[in-house]
Amino acid sequence: MGARVLLLLLLAAAMASAPTAHAWGKEGHYMVCKIAEGFLTTEAATAVKELLPGWAGGELAETCSWADTERFRYRWSSPLHFADTPGDCQFNYARDCHNTNGEKDMCVVGAINNYTNALKDSSSPYDPTESLMFLAHFVGDVHQPLHCGHVKDLGGNTIIVHWYTRKSNLHHVWDVNVIETALKEFYNEDVSTMIKAIKMNITDEWSTEEKKWETCRSRTKTYDYFFAALPIVQKRIAQGGVRLAAILNRIFSGNKVQSS
Ligand SMILES: *[C@@H]1O[C@H](CO)[C@@H](O)[C@H](O)[C@H]1NC(C)=O
Numbered sequence: 001m002g003a004r005v006l007l008l009l010l011l012a013a014a015m016a017s018a019p020t021a022h023a024w025g026k027e028g029h030y031m032v033c034k035i036a037e038g039f040l041t042t043e044a045a046t047a048v049k050e051l052l053p054g055w056a057g058g059e060l061a062e063t064c065s066w067a068d069t070e071r072f073r074y075r076w077s078s079p080l081h082f083a084d085t086p087g088d089c090q091f092n093y094a095r096d097c098h099n100t101n102g103e104k105d106m107c108v109v110g111a112i113n114n115y116t117n118a119l120k121d122s123s124s125p126y127d128p129t130e131s132l133m134f135l136a137h138f139v140g141d142v143h144q145p146l147h148c149g150h151v152k153d154l155g156g157n158t159i160i161v162h163w164y165t166r167k168s169n170l171h172h173v174w175d176v177n178v179i180e181t182a183l184k185e186f187y188n189e190d191v192s193t194m195i196k197a198i199k200m201n202i203t204d205e206w207s208t209e210e211k212k213w214e215t216c217r218s219r220t221k222t223y224d225y226f227f228a229a230l231p232i233v234q235k236r237i238a239q240g241g242v243r244l245a246a247i248l249n250r251i252f253s254g255n256k257v258q259s260s
C-alpha cells in the first residue's frame, strides 16, 4: 500500500516535470471519446466494446488517457503524441513526421495511420485492444491546436506564461488550463455538463459543418487567452469526437459505406 502510494507520487512528479509535448489532459481526452461514443454506428459500437479491456467497464472514454500513462513503459510512443514543424507551421509529412532519431512515420499523423491500418487488418501482429486505445488517444491529440507547434519550443512547452495567478506554459494552457477554468467557471466542475454543452452545439450551431468534419481538415491559426481560446478548445473537442467516430465507423463497418 505505502509503496504503491509512493510509486504513484513519483509517477505524478515525473509526469508534472516531463518536458515532452503531449496533447489534451485527462478531461480533454475523456470528452473527445465520450462525444465519439455518441456517433458510433451499432456495428462499430459493438466492435469497440469487444476490444475494450475489462477495466474500461464497457466505456471507450475510460481508456482514452491510457496512451499518456503508457508513455513511461512504451518510451518509443512518446513522439507519437504530436507533430511539430521546424518553424513555418505548414506540416509536411515527409519532412516533419519522424522521431528525433529520424525514424519515419513516428509522429501523431503516422500513428493514426498505423493504428487505423492495424485495426482494419485482422492479420496485423499488433494487439488490437492497444491499437484501439492508441487510435482513440491520438485522434484527440491531433485536435489540440498546439499539435502543430514549433520544434524549437517543443510545441509551446518551453514558453512560460502565467495562467491567472499560476505559472504554466503555453502548451499546458491548451492541454489543461482552458478546460480546467471552463469547468470551474461555467460547468460546475462537471465534465458531463461540459460534454452536454458541446454536443448541443454539434447538433445545433455546427450542424451544417459536422458532416464535413468527418472528411475534411480545418485549420485553427488564432490563439489568445481564455475567452478567445475556449470556443476553439470546445470546437476542437467536438471535431475530435466526430472524427474519431467516423474513423471507427469506417474501420468496423466492413464494406458498408456510411451515408454522408
Ligand atoms: C505502429 O504500432 C506498433 C505497435 O504498437 C509500434 O511498435 C510502432 O512504433 C507504431 N508506428 C507508428 C508510426 O505509430
Ligand SMILES: *[C@@H]1O[C@H](CO)[C@@H](O)[C@H](O)[C@H]1NC(C)=O
Binding pocket: 197, 198, 201, 205, 230, 231, 234, 235
Ligand atoms: C457553441 O458555439 C458558439 C459559436 O460558435 C461558441 O461561441 C461556443 O463557445 C460554443 N459552446 C460550446 C459549449 O461548444
